[in-house]
Amino acid sequence: MLEIENLRKKYGNTEVLKGISFTAEKGEILGLLGPNGTGKSTTMNIITGFISDFEGSVRLNGTEIVKQPAAFKKNIGYLPELNPLPLNMTVYEFMDFAADLKSVSKKTRKEHIEQILESTGLLHVRKRLLRNLSKGYKQRTGIAQALVGDPELIILDEPTVGLDPKQIADIRTLVRSLAADHTVIFSSHILSEVNAICDNVVIMYKGRVLTHAAPNELVKEFDQHGGMILCTEDENNRSEQILKQADFVREYSIVETSGNNRKYYIKLDDNDFSKKIFFAFADQHIPITQLTPDQFTLEDAFLQYLATAEQEEI
Amino acid sequence: MKSIIKYELRHYIHSPVTFLFGGLFFMICAIYFFIDNIRGRSGDLTAFYNSVSVILLFMLPVLTARVISEDRKSGFEVLLITSPINTVQMISGKFAATMIVIIIMLSSTLCFPAFLSLFADIDIVSLGNRYLALLMLAASIAALGIFISSLTESQVAACVLSLISLLILFAASPIGTAVGGNTAKIISDISVFSRFTEMNEGIFTVGTVIYFLSFTFVFLFLTVQTTAYRRIHGGGRS
Numbered sequence: 001m002l003e004i005e006n007l008r009k010k011y012g013n014t015e016v017l018k019g020i021s022f023t024a025e026k027g028e029i030l031g032l033l034g035p036n037g038t039g040k041s042t043t044m045n046i047i048t049g050f051i052s053d054f055e056g057s058v059r060l061n062g063t064e065i066v067k068q069p070a071a072f073k074k075n076i077g078y079l080p081e082l083n084p085l086p087l088n089m090t091v092y093e094f095m096d097f098a099a100d101l102k103s104v105s106k107k108t109r110k111e112h113i114e115q116i117l118e119s120t121g122l123l124h125v126r127k128r129l130l131r132n133l134s135k136g137y138k139q140r141t142g143i144a145q146a147l148v149g150d151p152e153l154i155i156l157d158e159p160t161v162g163l164d165p166k167q168i169a170d171i172r173t174l175v176r177s178l179a180a181d182h183t184v185i186f187s188s189h190i191l192s193e194v195n196a197i198c199d200n201v202v203i204m205y206k207g208r209v210l211t212h213a214a215p216n217e218l219v220k221e222f223d224q225h226g227g228m229i230l231c232t233e234d235e236n237n238r239s240e241q242i243l244k245q246a247d248f249v250r251e252y253s254i255v256e257t258s259g260n261n262r263k264y265y266i267k268l269d270d271n272d273f274s275k276k277i278f279f280a281f282a283d284q285h286i287p288i289t290q291l292t293p294d295q296f297t298l299e300d301a302f303l304q305y306l307a308t309a310e311q312e313e314i
Numbered sequence: 315m316k317s318i319i320k321y322e323l324r325h326y327i328h329s330p331v332t333f334l335f336g337g338l339f340f341m342i343c344a345i346y347f348f349i350d351n352i353r354g355r356s357g358d359l360t361a362f363y364n365s366v367s368v369i370l371l372f373m374l375p376v377l378t379a380r381v382i383s384e385d386r387k388s389g390f391e392v393l394l395i396t397s398p399i400n401t402v403q404m405i406s407g408k409f410a411a412t413m414i415v416i417i418i419m420l421s422s423t424l425c426f427p428a429f430l431s432l433f434a435d436i437d438i439v440s441l442g443n444r445y446l447a448l449l450m451l452a453a454s455i456a457a458l459g460i461f462i463s464s465l466t467e468s469q470v471a472a473c474v475l476s477l478i479s480l481l482i483l484f485a486a487s488p489i490g491t492a493v494g495g496n497t498a499k500i501i502s503d504i505s506v507f508s509r510f511t512e513m514n515e516g517i518f519t520v521g522t523v524i525y526f527l528s529f530t531f532v533f534l535f536l537t538v539q540t541t542a543y544r545r546i547h548g549g550g551r552s
Binding site for chain 1: 316317320321324325328329385388389390392393394395396397398399400542545546
């Protein structure tokens with residue numbers, strides 16, 4: 001279990017972390033979200049031991065990073081955003097080097113490395129030089145080195161940046177599979193990806209944690225008003241009058257008008273009133289071309305949190 | 315530390331620059347040997363080893379420039395720092411690997427006294443003293459070069475800065491002589507090259523050995539400190 005408590009960090013007079021606290025359990029994939037310059041990388045750099053000067057505490061299964069840095073780091077696997085690889089090494093040589101750094105026993109090393117290469121789909125390219133691998137395989141190699149030594153905590157900093165859709169899907173599946181035996185901290189700007197992969201997310205803003213919750217809970221928190229998108233084909237411009245007269249329509253606004261086509265954003269007292277909407281327009285012989293719930297996404301929740309935080313600052 | 319030595323040595327082995335550099339070093343040494351000893355019909359190797367020290371001055375900055383700057387630029391330093399090895403082990407490993415390459419290079423020059431021994435008597439103790447001096451000089455230059463390499467992400471800048479620093483140290487001795495008096499002694503004392511010249515001429519003192527070791531240690535210590543400083547400041551990313 002990873003425990004971050006009251007983490008503070010200053011660069012000169014600028015306080016970039018203002019008392020960050022959160023936890024991550026074993027088997028959990030935790031997404032770290034926030035705009036650029038919000039303290040995500042600093043937080044990750046502190047957890048990985050790259051930054052050594054900070055206030056607060058970082059504990060992994062009770063081991064404090066400041067007191068036992070070597071033991072702590074042995075239990076961490078890290079894929080930095082840039083995924084720096086020694087291109088003159090083969091995949092296996094690089095894994096062997098990573099095993100050397102983590103003092104993996106020579107007796108079990110070969111078996112351990114091959115097991116990781118198999119689980120990350122790299123076994124067939126183990127003798128290839130890293131410079132000759134595709135970006136997807138390089139990224140897999142970066143993740144594979146993070147798994148060396150079977151660390152408790154794996155930190156992946158934007159692991160899908162620059163990959164094609166197939167490679168992104170493969171990496172997502174791989175990251176999901178890691179959660180069974182590890183705690184994973186995952187940073188990404190692609191919120192649909194975070195939504196698909198992470199069990200919980202921490203939203204950071206200007207060095208503070210705004211919230212820590214499951215993605216669906218965050219979405220629910222804002223998506224409680226039941227908005228819908230209504231599109232009609234209305235020659236005589238009567239749609240607005242119908243909406244005005246309908247007592248179950250709490251509010252509406254026109255989104256787009258193009259010829260006879262009209263698009264509205266409507267809020268109903270309950271989404272079950274969609275049948276009433278249908279009949280109200282059918283009675284007037286106005287065809288409805290679209291009537292769908294306007295689903296709130298993690299991206300909307302994220303932006304809403306940021307907007308609220310910005311407003312509070314003002 | 316062993317893992318870093320292996321990693322660095324692998325880098326040297328895979329880099330064509332190492333072989334080009336080694337070959338060039340041997341060739342220039344051979345030219346000086348020919349000029350100083352063969353053409354000059356001399357069995358005294360003092361001038362030859364003085365020349366070797368100057369060759370080291372110009373060539374070692376090329377070898378040491380990449381040691382840390384390259385890892386900084388590629389971001390590989392992050393992987394090393396976040397691994398269980400500590401900064402002292404990391405810097406010591408890089409220094410040890412550089413010294414292994416230097417020892418191999420210097421060993422290649424043993425063929426010159428061996429060749430000369432066919433025609434003249436070679437004093438083994440004196441020869442050992444010269445190689446000890448060369449080794450300590452090279453260690454000092456390497457430590458300085460690695461320190462400068464830790465200050466920048468640019469290999470070219472590291473190489474040029476190292477060369478300038480070494481030229482200043484090299485020039486300290488003649489400048490000291492020109493100034494004269496106690497200042498001359500002080501300036502001369504701080505130059506690794508005047509210390510080397512003393513040992514090469516057969517003046518072996520414990521003070522000189524301590525000086526070389528201290529010089530090397532101080533720059534390795536400074537390298538560890540600059541790396542630690544970057545860790546404290548985290549490269550400025552937020």
